[in-house]
Amino acid sequence: MTDTVLRTVVRRETHSPRTVAMLVVVLLTLLVLAYAVVEIVLALLGRQPLLVSPGAALNAVVEAPTALQPVAFIVGGIVLALVGLIVLILALKPGRLSRHEMAWGDRAVVVDNGVVASALAQHLSNESGIARDDIVVGVAHRTVDVTVRPPVGIPVDEAQLRRIVDEEISTYKLSPAVRTQLRVQRPDTKES
Known part of the structure; x- marks a missing residue:
């Protein structure tokens, strides 16, 4: 075996893949998309929404800049930035096996x-x-x-x-x- 192949094998055996973190992010994204599809289908069938109808959600997003205080946007941005930072760290930092x-x-x-x-x-x-x-x-x-x-x-x-x-x-x-x-x-x- 060459040195590079040996180093690759050792790294694979001592570091864990990020499969679990990726799977959690993908599952959460799929759940959000599935919820959106269910709300859209309920609206097309004329039924009551589970939480909020797609039209009302779209109106709330459009009216958000005038309806909400700037502090709410800052807090929302900080929360989204923290979630993004956590996902980024999980993606880049190598996991360790024992x-x-x-x-x-x-x-x-x-x-x-x-x-x-x-x-x-x-x-x-x-x-x-x-x-x-x-x-x-x-x-x-x-x-x-x-x-x-x-x-x-x-x-x-x-x-x-x-x-x-x-x-x-x-x-x-x-x-x-x-x-x-x-x-x-x-x-x-x-x-x-």
Whole structure:
């Protein structure tokens, strides 16, 4: 595989498509159009409108500049601008899947964050002697959060645990890089 093909595959595996956001916008647009069609058909059949007849809606739009205060237009424009900005951000900002790229020799491997968390917790358990059940690891896009809950009476060297975690994470060569946070939580202390 060429480098560009490999980069494309890795990007597709680590970023989510914007299909859901696009689908929501399309469905909302279709609902508005369907409502307009229903109102037009009801008006053509001479029936009562669901909310407002097309003629009355058109008259309200034509008379709006003289009937409404300028403040209403400003507020309406701000609301429409915010909705447009949200849709634009959803369209342009890449979504992230819970995966990281991991360097493996001269190749790249896409690895799930849960796999990284499990491997790190097991390694920390093996190196520190703390039971695997007393270690909780969470991996996010830019951070690795490690919580160690040693049993009462077991001494723990927090600096050594941090060194073990940092060294192991550095061997994974994750992209994007992550920073680690370590907490030692005793059963008799509450987290604030």
